[in-house]
Amino acid sequence: xxxxxxxxxxxxxxxxxxxxxxxxxxxxxxxxxxxxxxxxxxxxxxxxxxxxxxxxxxxxxxxxxxxxxxxxxxxxxxxxxxxxxxxxxxxxxxxxxxxxxxxxxxxxxxxxxxxxxxxxxxxxxxxxxxxxxxxxxxxxxxxxxxxxxxxxxxxxxxx
Numbered sequence: 712x713x714x715x716x717x718x719x720x721x722x723x724x725x726x727x728x729x730x731x732x733x734x735x736x737x738x739x740x741x742x743x744x745x746x747x748x749x750x751x752x753x754x755x756x757x758x759x760x761x762x763x764x765x766x767x768x769x770x771x772x773x774x775x776x777x778x779x780x781x782x783x784x785x786x787x788x789x790x791x792x793x794x795x796x797x798x799x800x801x802x803x804x805x806x807x808x809x810x811x812x813x814x815x816x817x818x819x820x821x822x823x824x825x826x827x828x829x830x831x832x833x834x835x836x837x838x839x840x841x842x843x844x845x846x847x848x849x850x851x852x853x854x855x856x857x858x859x860x861x862x863x864x865x866x867x868x869x870x
Contacts, residue, residue, distance in 0.1 A: 716762075717787075718771040720779045721820065723754075725772035728820045729761045735803040736765040747774075786815065786823035794828065794858045801826045801855050814856040828858045834865050842866065 721728055726744075733739045742762040747754040754774070761772045789804075791797045797814075804826070807819030814826050831850075835843050842865040849864035850856070 713769050716769045716771055718773060719781075719822065720773050720775040722777045722780070723757070723774045724820065725761055725774045726758045728822075729763050729772050731819070732765055733763065735800070738767065739763065739765045742769070781817075781821040781823065783811070783815065783817070783823040786825050788825040788827055790827055790829045790832075792829055797826055797828055797856055797858065800824075810854050812854060813850055814853065826856065828856060828861070830858060831856065831861060834861065837865075839865070 719725075719728075729741065733741070740763065742764060743760075744758060744762075745760045747757050747759045749755040754776075758774050760774070763770055763772065789800045791800060801816065804818045804824050805816050809817045811817065811823075815823060816826065817823050831846070834846050837843050845864040845867065846861050849860055853860070
């Protein structure tokens with residue numbers, strides 16, 4: 712069991728959300744599903760919590776009702792090893808959601824994701840500060856991140 716597990720509050724659509732995330736991320740599964748006691752009005756017998764794993768990361772989804780919703784103040788970063796992987800996660804998680812700036816998107820449940828090529832973190836932390844500044848400027852103009860454009864910016868190519 713991991714020490715810290717993100718818990719996600721859904722408006723009674725946790726099961727739909729979990730099934731969606733399981734379809735996007737490989738090596739994922741449901742660990743457990745708990746239902747509200749039958750004697751609770753309005754929710755009796757419905758799914759209360761679902762524990763699940765996405766690519767080795769454990770989560771809990773809670774059907775808590777309409778009281779709270781997601782904000783971009785909390786997001787999940789998907790570190791991608793290639794542009795193909797960026798494209799895959801971007802397209803899948805964006806279905807029914809909304810694209811935002813700098814590789815961020817909101818999925819159809821309102822949860823924020825950052826789809827990031829892992830190489831970007833290396834570039835931004837590089838000793839080549841001028842290259843990193845060019846990459847930052849290029850990044851601010853993007854919606855979905857394009858690794859080739861970022862590499863060109865780092866190397867000094869103008870576009």
